[in-house]
Amino acid sequence: MLAFLGAIICIIASIAPGSPGAVPGAGDEEAALYGTAGGAGAVQGAGAVHGAEGDRSHPTAAGKASATSHLGQAPALGSAPDLGTTRRFLCLPLAQDCPSPSVREDLLLLRSTAAHLHQMVIQQEEQILHDQETIRELTGKLSRCESGQELGSFQNHPEEYVWDLGRSSLEDGTGESEQTVLQLENTIHSLKNSIENLEIQELEALLLSKLSELEKERSSLHNKGDRQRHRLEEQLEALHQRIEKLEKETAVYKLQEGYKISFPVRTNYMYARMKRSLPELYTLTICLWVKSKGTVGIGTPFSYAVPGQANEMVLLEWGKNPIELLINDKVTRLPLEVKGGEWHHVCITWTTRDGVWEVYQDGKQRGSGDNLAPWHPIKPGGTLVFGQEQDVAGGRYDATQAFVGEMAEFNIWDRILSATEIQNIANCSSSILGNVISWDGSSIDLYGGATKWPFQRCSESKDLGEN
Incomplete structure (x- = not known):
């Protein structure tokens, strides 16, 4: 490297005439020899400065003087006195101990x-x-x-x-580990997002499938419910038509052939209602045929309510209590036994004078008394209901007080029937119609499933008596 730098400096000195590196010397051959003896950094000397390449003559005195003036430091570079007479330059090697x-x-x-x-x-x-x-x-x-x-x-x-x-x-490298970690984190986040998206899509698909199945099932149930409701409506319509047909058929029966009303179950909506109301009554007789199927009390065979007084006149057996007769909400107990699922004929007489009353079962007197709502006439314009006890006029029924069984031949007179008349009605020897209320099929409306059936009162009671 130092030899190379010395050669460069020598070339620069040979090109520049005024450079301090140019020294006088002998010809080309002498410069080469001197450079070789001086060290490895010597290079060949430059050629003559003046004259053409082929002119080898000595210079004039003026030339010598000029050359001498330009090489004022020549004596310091060599000891030979004749070096100043030459026109050649010599490149000295640089000292290796003192680099620049x-x-x-x-x-x-x-x-x-x-x-x-x-x-x-x-x-x-x-x-x-x-x-x-x-x-x-x-x-x-x-x-x-x-x-x-x-x-x-x-x-x-x-x-x-x-x-x-x-x-x-x-762990392979320090510089690449951070980048690898970032790439792995990005990959993990990407995979996590992909998994979440896939899970959400799967859940959405599953929910849509379940909703579709539920919708189909609901539609199927709705259609099935519609069909069942339609069938039930058809059956109810058929029953109503059958009831109307039976009502029309039973309406043509004569009174001696008669009909009965059936209350098969104990409810608060099954009853029959008389279309006509009662006039004001001071004396009355009520007779009816009744067959109870109730195990705990017969319930309420009939009730008459007027505005402001729901218990204007009621026949009731509720729970374990005996049969009671209520007039203007006043109560008396009747010694009757009409249970056991058998037909019984019951008659009740009452007068407002001293509130005297009598009761008959199957043509025989069972009891009597007085002071039952004395001097209180039966009010007109009320509602007469069969099978339910009225808490208000025409409604608010209680299932525990409902009548379960059958009844027929309900008649009301505005007078006191004699014991003989009552006995003749009970043993079918005569038939007397009530002059206030008579048992007429066209005068009674049925509700809640109560039905009318043909009734042969005398034949049934005779068969029952024979048994």
């Missing part, structure tokens, strides 16, 4: 570069050793996997193998 500042900086740069390269070589050797260790570890795992030793462990814990590979790749 620029050369020193180059040396420092070269040294630092060499040290850096040496450090890189050491890092590469360490990386190669680490890679070899990783390759040996992976080769051992691969051998165990091929032999089947870690197959079960891989199936049970596959994430451990994935983490080992990722960890090995992260």
Whole structure:
């Protein structure tokens, strides 16, 4: 490097005439010999400055003087007195012990570069050793996997193998590990988002499927319910038509043939109502045929209510109490026994004078008394209901007080019938119609499932008496 720099400086000095590096000397051959003896940095001398290349004559005195004036430092460069008479230049080698500042900086740069390269070589050797260790570890795992030793462990814990590979790749280098971690994080986030999107899509699809199935099921149930409701409506319509037909058929029966009203179950909506109301009454007689099917009390065969007084006139047996007769909400107990599912003829007489009353069962007097709502006439314009007890006029029924069974031949007179008349009605020897209320099929409306049936009162009572 120093020889190269010396040659460059010599060339520059030979080109520039006034350069301090040009010295007088002998011809080309002498300059070469001198440069060779001076050191390895010598170079060939330059040619003559004046004259053509082929002019080899000596210069004039003026030329010599000029040459001498330009080479004022010549004596310091050599000891031979005749060197000042030559026109040739000689390049001296640079001293190797004293490099210039620029050369020193180059040396420092070269040294630092060499040290850096040496450090890189050491890092590469360490990386190669680490890679070899990783390759040996992976080769051992691969051998165990091929032999089947870690197959079960891989199936049970596959994430451990994935983490080992990722960890090995992260430990390969310092500069690339952070980038690799970022790439893995981005990949994990992307996979997580993809999984969440897939799960949401699957859930949405599942929900839509379930909703579709529920909608179909609801539609099917709705259609099925519509069909069932339609069938029930048809059956109810058929029953209503049958009831109307029976009512029309029974309406043509004569009174001696008669009909009965049936109340099959105990409810608060099954009843019959008389279309006509009662006039004001001071004396009365009520007779009817009754067959109770109730196990605890017969309930209410009939009730008459007026505005402001729901218990204007009521025949009632409720719970374990005896049969009671209420007039204007005043009560008296009647010694009657009409249970057991048998037909019985019942008659009641009452007068407002002193409130005197009498009761008959199957043509025989069972009891009498007085002071039952004395001097109180039966008020007109009320509602007469069969099978229910009225808490208000025409409604608010109680199922526990409902009548269960059958009744027929309900008649009211505005006078007191004699004991003989009552006995003749009971044993079917005569038939007397009530002059206030008579048992006429066209005068009664049925509600809630109460029905009318043909009734042969005398034949049934005789058969019952014979049995």
